[in-house]
Amino acid sequence: MALEHFFRRSRPKQQAGNDLPDLWTKCPACKETIYNKDLDANSWVCPKCGHHLRLDAQQRMDVLLDPGSFEQLSGRVFPSDPLDFVDTETYPERLERAQAKTGRPEAILTGRGQIEGVPVMVAAMDFAFSGGSMGSVVGEEIARAAEAAAAADLPLVLVAASGGARMQESALSLMQMAKTTVALEGLHAKGLPYISVLSDPTTGGVTASFATIADVIIAEPGALIGFAGPRVIQQTIRQSLPEGFQRSEFLLEHGMLDDVVDRREQRAYLARLLRLLKPSARQQGGEQ
Amino acid sequence: MALEHFFRRSRPKQQAGNDLPDLWTKCPACKETIYNKDLDANSWVCPKCGHHLRLDAQQRMDVLLDPGSFEQLSGRVFPSDPLDFVDTETYPERLERAQAKTGRPEAILTGRGQIEGVPVMVAAMDFAFSGGSMGSVVGEEIARAAEAAAAADLPLVLVAASGGARMQESALSLMQMAKTTVALEGLHAKGLPYISVLSDPTTGGVTASFATIADVIIAEPGALIGFAGPRVIQQTIRQSLPEGFQRSEFLLEHGMLDDVVDRREQRAYLARLLRLLKPSARQQGGEQ
């Protein structure tokens, strides 16, 4: 729904057309040029202005999990082209480009790992892959991660980053909203925590399905989160949008989020929360 | 909570101080003087302006149920004075006056009856008795009616008319909100319909308990319905209240009611609804 203004926006880091050498990144918020090593040491939060730069799925795992604890679950499921979708190029061509760019079969990475010693199942969407859009594979991998979590008695932590549904799979893509939802039922039945982390941006069909039915929903500061994209809304109402509209802080105020948590504090926050919600995890957890 | 402006308001019908002979009633809305027989034939809805006059509990049963079908359930439970409550007079004195005025031990009448042939358990609050305020007896009678309905596999129709809780029973009165709520669980467990009819006025603790957790909530036109009384709100916000504030139509618009139903159509409405919600009642019901 809200893809249009993401496709044209360049990613902050190491993007084609970026005239800075690969060692440096220009913060899209304060425009300062920052040494990547410093950004990396700061969880890719701008040390000058606190802006949370977008992460790809692997970076997300690095930031979220205890070092070396990640074991990948996904990766054997590949997208196909059930609709023979052709627009200005074919869907397979688009997919190949996204795969080459990200080195990943689809816009999702799942696996298990630990957060301050608490074992979790984890899924991270990859906005770098076709705007994190959800097609059959993203839906399937999320469903499998949820089922694997339930089977292994693990909580699920899911980091959303998506412009919405994958147009090129039309109704099949739409159905992923229901598929992921029913796959999450196993966690509910076993009383296992499901925590959703909304990152910039989370819109469209992802906001309207698995990302917002979690037990606890937190967001990164300043993330754009909504169902309809700001451009669509502006076209409909022909008024300018209020300051901060659809940003994390706005949603917190409107009762939609449990909290807005700085990325650098997310591991501590999630570990604490998981121990609180699943008291048995208190024993498993480390000292922190 | 919201009793203060009811206690001083005179009832429209056959009230002490009314200078009309008992055969006539002055409509409190349009001020027309109307022959009681005509009002009675019109379910005590003003034939001139449609205003729904307040009913006492017996009138309510007459209007709601098939003629001759009412069998009283309540009446053996009498109020006492557990707090030795004394203000300008004692609580027992107040009670005696209300009992003498209404010919009823308390502000509630319950029983079973039929609505267009559909058997129901029914409870009607009596605003004429101390502003329909809810003390231990009202709570007990409602709880018993709910339990009797569940025991007899009957739906419950409850007509609210109350200024709120009975101050003279303090915390005991407050607890009736929880008592009535837990007593309604049996209906829920057996899948039996509970329909609430809000009449003028329904405020305070009644609005904040059994009256608003029904499966279907309808209201009479123009009824005042709210938690806090208009006077209390006005004192707090020091602004005039919007037109129609806390009236049935306002609440319908704000999503709080299933519908606003004219008193003269309530029997047909309720009979239809009960047959729809409890298909087995379709067989029991008459031809209408």
Add this chain to the structure above:
Amino acid sequence: MSGMSDLLRDLEHKVRDLEQTARKTGQNLETALAPLREEVAKLRRAEDDRQTGRQAPEKAGGERWERVGLARHPERPTALDYVERLTEDFTQLHGDRLYGDDPALLGGPAVWQGIPVMLLLQQKGRDTKTKIKRRFGMSNPEGYRKAMRLMDLADKFGLPVVALIDTPGAYPGIEAEERGQGWAIAESIQRMSRLKVPAVCAVLSEGGSGGALAIGVGNRVLIMENAWYSVISPEACASIIWKDAAQAPAAAEALKLTAPDLLELGIVEEVIPEPAGGAHLDKDAAAQALGEAVSRHLRELSSLRAEELLAGRAERFRAMGVFEER
């Protein structure tokens, strides 16, 4: 065709009226005006094309775009047109008991061709006035929250749910976002997946994205022959991919959003045939076909226990999607 220019004049008049009212009263009627202005613009383009003899875009498109045109035909029966023909005693229950009563998503108990059901339906409006009132079938969160409340009642009373889907999509507005449009849709999908009673859904005309799926999690999902159901409207898809909404016919082809497409993809169980030329040419016949199909599926599901219904619905949607495993 002169019917269309009448409608255009009507609409333009109404828009001017509303604009005046807004100016006079200081009311903000933009929410109502915006979709109306769009409608006017669309009709005006069609009218211009007709007068200049230019080929209408409908003609430029293939069979799929023609069907989209039929699905949006001004005389197309609305959900309430079907309900009037197929049900008795429909008792509309209003409100979400939280914030408001959505005018685009209606519901309540009814008797569907003799079968007691809980009805949910999306209503677009039948004339300018009701179209505006019903926001052209686009719900705010209140609509989905009302639907959930009615699903609770359906479960309590053991009434099967019949959901009649007809929406261009959920309403894209500031207030809708403020009150959690995404949250409401997600919760409605979840709530519907948990129904212990049978649920039969039918896409009547337009099945626009999450706003449609919110009440589309049925044990069976049916679709009228000339309806479409898609993750995005052809126009929005065209403006994203081709940067040109006029490429909607091409987008419609690419999206494979028609009833036969969806049957082939396994998204729906059955395509309900329409009278030749479209449902608007014989509303009674169209209703008859819808009624029969829904009733048949209700009867088939009626013998299943709650666990079977739950499991069947979960499996149905769990299996959705096409991918390769390597």
Add this chain to the structure above:
Amino acid sequence: MSGMSDLLRDLEHKVRDLEQTARKTGQNLETALAPLREEVAKLRRAEDDRQTGRQAPEKAGGERWERVGLARHPERPTALDYVERLTEDFTQLHGDRLYGDDPALLGGPAVWQGIPVMLLLQQKGRDTKTKIKRRFGMSNPEGYRKAMRLMDLADKFGLPVVALIDTPGAYPGIEAEERGQGWAIAESIQRMSRLKVPAVCAVLSEGGSGGALAIGVGNRVLIMENAWYSVISPEACASIIWKDAAQAPAAAEALKLTAPDLLELGIVEEVIPEPAGGAHLDKDAAAQALGEAVSRHLRELSSLRAEELLAGRAERFRAMGVFEER
């Protein structure tokens, strides 16, 4: 006592500030201003009384009115004062996922003296600024709806609920009524009665009517020695019955709203002793007593199964009330 006139000056200054802000920005701050103005008026009366040597109304009342005074003492510990002393890892979860985040009713998981719980608490604010922000502990419907959401989580994760009650009542405002204040309280009472986990409630200072009962449907209900719990505040009762709010001391006597009264009436299981002179004189000791009592009841309930907890809670409240049967 000079502390009180300092507070008065502070408050008056704050009110003027807010009034100026309101005028300058055109914001409507009446909702925040109204309770503040009341506070000012109350303090001013007390101050006047003190300066003129007139006997303060507190003195005119009996023991019950004195306790009401203690319950409202400006230095009285708030819910968060107790939480800070008694819990670890309190993680506040915000929002009702429907409309907003109520600032007066807070909650989230925490560890209560070593026991994992779901905490619900009503927070009045500790200084002028936070008092205004938290609306003096008076919730809008969002507060009760957040509480229900957290009860869902408590049930899912098997966490016992600890509810710390401290509110003059639910907020009486236009918006609260528009969004169903009565509905929210009723549903919260019902939701709490359905908890499958143990629930222990404690009235800390003020238990004002339905706004308190909304999170007061516990298996055990405790009360601090100098707290009150009543269907109506003494002031409101006085202004209805005596047509004079100054008769509040008499109303307090009549209402029998103190902890010992409630114990005798069977409304509470236990009165938690406070340090001599009131909880404000030794917050640590007060917290210790509260913590110990709540923990003890949690431990006692921990061995019960869900059905026993449900039945026990239902029976507890079903039995409430005093009447004669003839």
